[in-house]
Amino acid sequence: MKLATLKDSTRDGKLVVVSKDLTRCSEVGHIARTLQAALDDWAYVAPRLQQVAIGVESGSQPTMRFHEHDAASPLPRAFFWTGGSGGFSGPRDSLSLVEGASDIAVTAQLALITGDVEAQVASADAKDAVLLVLLASDISVGEGRAVSTFSPVAVTPDELREGWNSGDLSLLVRRNGKAFDGGSNGKQEPASVIAAAAALHPLLAGSIIGTGLGKTEGALSIGDTLRIEMNDRTGHSIFGAIEQTVKTRGK
Numbered sequence: 001m002k003l004a005t006l007k008d009s010t011r012d013g014k015l016v017v018v019s020k021d022l023t024r025c026s027e028v029g030h031i032a033r034t035l036q037a038a039l040d041d042w043a044y045v046a047p048r049l050q051q052v053a054i055g056v057e058s059g060s061q062p063t064m065r066f067h068e069h070d071a072a073s074p075l076p077r078a079f080f081w082t083g084g085s086g087g088f089s090g091p092r093d094s095l096s097l098v099e100g101a102s103d104i105a106v107t108a109q110l111a112l113i114t115g116d117v118e119a120q121v122a123s124a125d126a127k128d129a130v131l132l133v134l135l136a137s138d139i140s141v142g143e144g145r146a147v148s149t150f151s152p153v154a155v156t157p158d159e160l161r162e163g164w165n166s167g168d169l170s171l172l173v174r175r176n177g178k179a180f181d182g183g184s185n186g187k188q189e190p191a192s193v194i195a196a197a198a199a200l201h202p203l204l205a206g207s208i209i210g211t212g213l214g215k216t217e218g219a220l221s222i223g224d225t226l227r228i229e230m231n232d233r234t235g236h237s238i239f240g241a242i243e244q245t246v247k248t249r250g251k
Contacts, residue, residue: 002020
């Protein structure tokens, strides 16, 4: 199942179910108005969303065209993000930095959205807390983190099939159309990174955890265009693309 948040007049946007090929979507406000609302009652809501997803693929569900440019980050704001706190930019929004910004860097990786997780949870129990997977981008300026962004679409782990966390799916990061030199950190068990994040305090449903999977880092300059995506084993985009141009604020 693939989920996205379309921008509207509210902070948290509106939840839609997206087709596997990322071309169509169906509004699901009658089930859950926002992704956070869905995560808060996942055991009840997820099966209903899954039925919509089946209908989207079969043609029995009303749909409209899905445009990645209309999407916010799936969770426009989150209770917890290992890359920092606060709201997030949209995956196609410009990256507006302060005048004179230098030492601009990007870190891209796979991230997880969790359900509720108890503090000091055992790794064996933490695996079931993975509800959704998405791409994450962190932009830092100097020593401080400036902007975090997530892919247009978040997907349930079953969309990635078995072994998705073994590093066999490549994260594609390009600056001005050219690939960054970067590489995977190797195997990272989702359960272990969740357990580490919950070592000192519980995690609320809707927490986002960076995995380090496919982690790529590189330098950026004002005017650069950054594109981050991941394709499945047949070459099709899984999450849609983060594509942003670095600009000076006000220009």
